[in-house]
Amino acid sequence: MDNATTALTAEVEIRELIDDKIVAIYNRDEHAILNRYAGNVITFDLAPPLQNNGGLKERLQKWFSGYTGHINQEVANVEVAASGNIAYSHCLMRTWGTSVQGEEQDMWYRVTTCYKNVGGRWLVVHEHLSEPIDMENGKALFNQKP
Template sequence: MPSQREADEARIRQQIDKIVEGLRGKDLEGLKQLYTTGVVSFDVEPPLQHVGVDAKLKNWANVFAVFETVAYEIRELTLTVGEDVAFGHAFGRLSGTLNDGRATNGMWVRVTYCFEKIGGTWLIAHDQVSVPLDVRSGKGMVDLQP
């Protein structure tokens, strides 16, 4: 029988799978169920932070407005799970077909998730997405692979 920590980790991994499914299905309502109402997101798009689930969903709506079809992939997800908080990190890649019909392989980003267990459900309370920076040029390095 799995320990409570193992069971919680499995539930968190299911939540991450739901993010992937929600993005592929362009399902804002489904995605909304995965975040706390006060989620703070440090996303790749300005401004420096997006506060609240509506702000987070607006970022996803912007993505859905550009993509006809969305693909999303997570690699190397590592989780640390406590009693009612957990954090994890992974590499993520958003790709697909743009509205003009062009296919894009997207870019790999670094993703950090912070979860809070609320009413028995693990929800994302904070996430951060970033790309490495080439300090000399000041440009993001978007062609790296995990």
């Protein structure tokens, strides 16, 4: 397979991974989500601390416990690049649902993800989420849309 075909195949597989993760989050399927992350993944989430080295299962369970019902997601402006066994994607992601306090949550934020192909499977090895903030008051901006 030539480099262009390999890169295109990787892009298709990573886009499927992103879509599968959205379905797994909607279904609260921890196993399906965690199965797509490397054991040594480093993440930069919206919530503290600044950097996470492991502990993904516990953070995922805590996040799920903050919502009642399904957690909905969609992506926009997805870009994927791959070369060899390394790839990255960036996109805008929307997450919405009802909090356990009964409040409707709905926000767009930025996601950059790095992948490594291990044994023929793409795994997330690094993920960075960031939300836009009001630079004057430091509060999250929930009204931003692509």
